Amino acid sequence: MSAWDRFVETFFNAKVMAKYLPDILYGTVVTIELAVAIVLSGLAAGLLLALVRSAGIRPLNWLIIFVVDLFRSLPPLVIIVLLYFGLPSAGWSPSSFVSTWLALALVLMAFAEEIFWAGITSVARGQWEAARSTGLSFAQTLLYVVLPQALRLTIAPLTNRTIAITKGTALGTVVALHEILGMASSAVSNSYNPSPLMMGAGAYLVLFLPVVVAARWIETKFAWKR
Secondary structure, eight states, rough: OOOOHHHHHSSSHHHHHHHHHHHHHHHHHHHHHHHHHHHHHHHHHHHHHHHHHOOOOOHHHHOOOOOHHHHHHHHHHHHHHHHIGGGGGGTTHHHHHHHHHHHHHHHHHHHHHHHHHHHHHHHHHHHHHHHHHOOHHHHHIIIIIIIHHHHHHHHHHHHHHHHHHHHHGGGGGGGTOSSHHHHHHHHHHOOOOOOHHHHHHHHHHHHEEEEEEHHHHHHHHHHHOO
């Protein structure tokens, strides 16, 4: 057997791949469900915090800044472990899916809030004054004048941060979440062959490469014209 044949037999074993393909597909579905939940809840929570912060209520702003800085500082893996193993002591035992979702959604929320806030504060003060002079309320000015401009400015950093955090679904393996990496690692242990891991890598490429390409297209389409 040549060196190339040994390489193929080790990393791309057809029999092993066929046997564990259903497991990888199941893990792919779990990963998709988890990623969608993280993105929707994390971005929505981050935008809500940024809007509340723009009201300028100091006690609320201090609380928001504290929460945001806390979750930006903690490693996502630590948050997952704390939620999964710590919350049962408080009377709630979240599943591995819920623990991973909450942890990564909170991290995305923290980064998204800072990105949205940076977008809001980057809009010229004259825009606020001009809108208010026409009779618009603070909320109307924020929603109809400032926020559309701010969102346009946040497209690039927000898409990059979202992609980076959603790839963190693989961290769910530490709490036995059956996502792609978890299923691939289990298959490797059972088969004594790394071929399932190659299938897992392929699944990540299939899932996230189109997202990266779409993000680049969105950045280009909504970028400010120079």
